[in-house]
Amino acid sequence: MVKIDWGGTFERRFTDPGKVKFAHCGICGSKMKVDRNVLGSSDVAMLLYGRKRRHDYFYCPNILEKWHKRIYALKVAVYYQELAGRPSRSDMKKFKEEVTKEILKLLKKHAVK
Ligand SMILES: [Zn+2]
Numbered sequence: 697m698v699k700i701d702w703g704g705t706f707e708r709r710f711t712d713p714g715k716v717k718f719a720h721c722g723i724c725g726s727k728m729k730v731d732r733n734v735l736g737s738s739d740v741a742m743l744l745y746g747r748k749r750r751h752d753y754f755y756c757p758n759i760l761e762k763w764h765k766r767i768y769a770l771k772v773a774v775y776y777q778e779l780a781g782r783p784s785r786s787d788m789k790k791f792k793e794e795v796t797k798e799i800l801k802l803l804k805k806h807a808v809k
Pocket of ligand 1 (some may be wrong): 707721722723724725726729758759764798
């Protein structure tokens with residue numbers, strides 16, 4: 697059975713050129729594609745200030761798929777619910793079980809390993 701990495705929400709990664717050989721998507725586990733030695737902004741702050749640097753850009757090949765976005769949203773929802781500590785423990789457990797079922801169904805349907 698696939699185990700869900702609840703902390704893994706990275707579907708893009710920016711690393712120093714050549715530093716990372718390969719990476720796997722935190723959403724679906726697929727091996728990420730990579731554009732090496734790209735010149736551009738590698739985080740939001742750099743983007744805002746128009747700064748650029750050389751970096752490797754890793755991204756999931758499924759990033760634009762609807763089901764991929766759904767899993768991302770579900771994981772983020774679980775993260776914020778837990779952070780807020782709002783629902784009771786048993787409600788949270790139930791919520792997480794429902795989310796787990798949906799995520800596993802989506803991963804199975806799209807044959808992602
Ligand atoms: Zn992915």
